[in-house]
Each structure stands twice: as C-alpha cells, then as structure tokens.
Amino acid sequence: MTTTDVPDYYAEFGIGTGDSAEEIGRKLDREHRSWAGKASKAPTADKRREAEDKVRRVLEARKALTDPSARALYDQRLARSRKKKPEDREPRTGRPAPGGTVRDWVGIAERNIEEGDLRAAEYELRQAVHHDDRNAYAWRLLGAVHQDLGAYQDALQEHRRALQLNPDDAANHIQIGNVHTALGDHHTALTWYIKADELSPGDLATELAVGDGLYASSRFDEALSWYEKALAHSPGHTGLRDQISRIWSLRAESAMITHPVSRRLVVASEEAARRVLHCVDQGLAVRPADPDLVGRLEFYQGLAAESLGKTWRWHARMLWVVVPAVVLLLTPVKSYVVFVVIAALALIAWIGFRPRWWHTRVSLPRHLLNQPQHSWSRA
Numbered sequence: 001m002t003t004t005d006v007p008d009y010y011a012e013f014g015i016g017t018g019d020s021a022e023e024i025g026r027k028l029d030r031e032h033r034s035w036a037g038k039a040s041k042a043p044t045a046d047k048r049r050e051a052e053d054k055v056r057r058v059l060e061a062r063k064a065l066t067d068p069s070a071r072a073l074y075d076q077r078l079a080r081s082r083k084k085k086p087e088d089r090e091p092r093t094g095r096p097a098p099g100g101t102v103r104d105w106v107g108i109a110e111r112n113i114e115e116g117d118l119r120a121a122e123y124e125l126r127q128a129v130h131h132d133d134r135n136a137y138a139w140r141l142l143g144a145v146h147q148d149l150g151a152y153q154d155a156l157q158e159h160r161r162a163l164q165l166n167p168d169d170a171a172n173h174i175q176i177g178n179v180h181t182a183l184g185d186h187h188t189a190l191t192w193y194i195k196a197d198e199l200s201p202g203d204l205a206t207e208l209a210v211g212d213g214l215y216a217s218s219r220f221d222e223a224l225s226w227y228e229k230a231l232a233h234s235p236g237h238t239g240l241r242d243q244i245s246r247i248w249s250l251r252a253e254s255a256m257i258t259h260p261v262s263r264r265l266v267v268a269s270e271e272a273a274r275r276v277l278h279c280v281d282q283g284l285a286v287r288p289a290d291p292d293l294v295g296r297l298e299f300y301q302g303l304a305a306e307s308l309g310k311t312w313r314w315h316a317r318m319l320w321v322v323v324p325a326v327v328l329l330l331t332p333v334k335s336y337v338v339f340v341v342i343a344a345l346a347l348i349a350w351i352g353f354r355p356r357w358w359h360t361r362v363s364l365p366r367h368l369l370n371q372p373q374h375s376w377s378r379a
Contacts, residue, residue, distance in 0.1 A: 006078050009061035021066045025289065028065075029238040032058045036204050036234070062236050105131065106138050113145065121145050136165035140172045147179050155179050170200035174209045186216040204233050208240070220247050231286070238289045245293055248283030252276045252300045257368055259360075265300075267307035268361040268368075276304035307357040 038051040105128035112121035125142040143158035177192035190213035197206040211226035255275040256265040
C-alpha cells in the first residue's frame with residue numbers, strides 16, 4: 001500500500017484522486033471508526049498495536065489530504081516517489097493454524113466477516129467453539145455475527161459465555177450493550193457501556209458507546225459531555241461532530257413552541273430567541289458535515305434572528321382605541337377632536353409596533369405559554 005518512502009494513502013484507504021476533501025473526510029471517518037473498534041476488540045496485544053497503528057495512519061492521511069495546500073504538496077511527493085523503483089517486499093505469509101495441524105476456524109471466520117459472508121463465518125465459529133469451548137474471543141465473535149444476523153437471543157447467550165471466560169473484556173461488554181440496544185432496552189444497554197468504560201477508560205470506542213447509550217436514553221446533557229470527551233481524542237471524527245451538533249439542534253428546538261395552527265416551530269420570547277441563537281452557534285462551531293443538519297441549524301438561526309426584529313401588526317385590543325376615535329370623528333367638529341384622533345393613531349401604532357416574538361406570543365393559547373419547560377425530545 002505504500003511506495004518506497006511516501007505512504008500511498010489513496011491506495012491504502014480506497015480514496016480516488018478526484019475525490020473532494022469532504023468525500024475524503026467521510027471515507028477516512030469510516031476507516032477510523034472501523035480500526036478504532038478493532039483496537040478495542042483486539043484479542044492480543046499485537047493485534048491491538050496493529051489496529052492502533054492503522055488509526056494513527058488514518059489521522060496522518062487526514063492531515064495530508066483534507067487540506068488543499070497540504071494535499072498538493074503530498075501529491076507532488078507521492079508522484080516523485082512513484083518514479084523510484086520499489087524495493088522488494090517480503091511475501092505475505094498466512095496465519096498459521098494452531099498446533100500446525102488444526103484448522104484455524106477463527107482466522108477463517110474473520111476473513112469471512114471482512115468479505116461480508118456472515119453465514120460462512122457463523123459455521124466456522126460454531127466449529128471453533130465446538131473444538132475449544134473456552135475460547136472467549138470465538139464466543140464473542142460468534143455473538144457479534146449472530147447480532148448482525150438478527151439472532152439477538154443467541155447473541156446474548158454467546159456474549160455471556162465469553163463474559164464467563166473473560167470478565168474484563170471491555171469490547172464484550174460493548175457488544176452486550178449493542179444487543180440490548182437492538183432490542184430497545186436502552187437502560188440495560190447503558191449499564192453495560194458504562195462498565196466497559198470502567199474496564200477501558202479513555203478508549204474512544206467505549207466513550208462513543210456510553211455517549212450513544214445516553215443519547216438513546218434521551219439523557220442528552222450527559223451524552224453531550226461524553227461526546228465532547230471523545231471528540232478531544234478524535235477531533236476529525238465526522239460522525240461525532242454531527243452527533244454533538246444534533247444535540248445542540250435538539251436544545252434549540254426545545255426553546256421553541258409548535259404553533260397550533262401552522263404546526264410550525266415559532267419563537268415566543270426574547271429569552272427563547274437568545275437561547276436558540278446560542279444553541280445554533282454551538283452546533284455550528286463543531287463544523288458538522290451533514291448538510292441537512294447544517295440547513296436545519298441555519299433555519300433555526302433565521303427564525304430566532306427574525307423574531308427579534310420589530311414590525312407592526314393589527315391586534316384585537318386596538319378596537320378599544322379605534323371605536324372611540326371613530327365616534328369622535330362622527331361628532332360635530334371641535335378643536336380638540338383632531339388632537340384626539342392623532343393621539344389615537346399614535347396609540348394604535350405604538351400598540352402594534354412590537355418585536356415579532358411578541359406578536360407571536362399574543363397569538364398563542366395561554367396553556368402553551370404556561371406549560372413547564374419540557375426536557376429535550378427528538379423531533
């Protein structure tokens with residue numbers, strides 16, 4: 001995947017030379033998530049180091065390819081390097097079978113999983129645990145395959161068997177939590193994610209799992225805290241930035257009210273407008289990559305900014321001024337009538353010229369204005 005002295009990130013990570021910076025970012029995010037997950041699930045220290053090295057190379061590729069000036073320089077270095085004769089490489093050897101004679105069921109299953117053949121992987125792993133029922137990694141992998149196949153009860157049994165054999169395996173705790181999430185039991189899933197973080201503190205995969213568990217449980221404040229902690233470890237993680245921005249979007253929505261007639265979100269107070277603007281600023285500050293999410297935040301920003309502007313609108317309460325003024329106009333002309341009419345018109349203008357949020361508030365039923373501030377909910 002590399003040339004003699006410059007790593008070929010294009011070939012290594014399946015990046016096209018014509019891909020935009022945004023497309024490259026998405027591909028590298030997928031690679032980062034994949035290898036970060038493998039690092040947390042690695043059965044041996046060697047495999048963990050291999051996965052961690054891959055994560056480091058993904059981050060180096062991001063620095064080289066997502067910035068236009070850095071990419072131009074990298075392309076020049078890569079082109080020069082390709083002109084050199086590549087050094088001979090050592091032939092790759094296959095994974096040796098345990099004991100030299102027994103079939104490497106787990107190794108074959110791993111290749112099946114990489115190729116997307118889950119049924120073949122299931123067969124190999126069933127053989128693996130049949131021949132060695134104390135192989136915790138094989139039990140965990142079989143549970144993960146059954147989860148992907150939708151056999152959640154089988155997956156739970158296999159993960160619990162792996163847990164008996166290796167109770168300190170953080171990755172297995174995450175897998176058990178994932179099964180409960182798939183079953184809709186977010187509370188139980190969260191307890192497993194938190195335990196995984198206790199076993200492997202500071203690990204990106206466990207921090208993301210806890211954040212996702214809290215988000216699924218609608219505990220958005222706590223989820224935001226975990227996501228921000230994970231972002232400090234992986235600032236280029238696009239999906240993580242989107243999730244943080246999505247929470248700020250939910251915060252902005254919680255400051256608004258759904259109008260009973262138009263069924264649209266409206267801003268009904270100056271405080272709400274300021275809060276929406278703050279949430280939007282925070283949501284955009286993490287640079288989300290999802291265009292729909294960016295568009296939604298900008299729409300909320302426009303609603304809040306517009307609500308602070310002033311305009312004139314008619315209100316029924318103005319009748320208490322209009323009716324007496326009309327009556328005076330119909331009476332015989334007197335010197336003070338003109339001044340009364342002018343004062344009435346000024347009062348009408350003063351009553352009607354208000355911030356847009358004030359006009360919106362007047363049009364809303366009282367029960368919507370007096371309801372307690374609701375917790376965040378998904379829109």
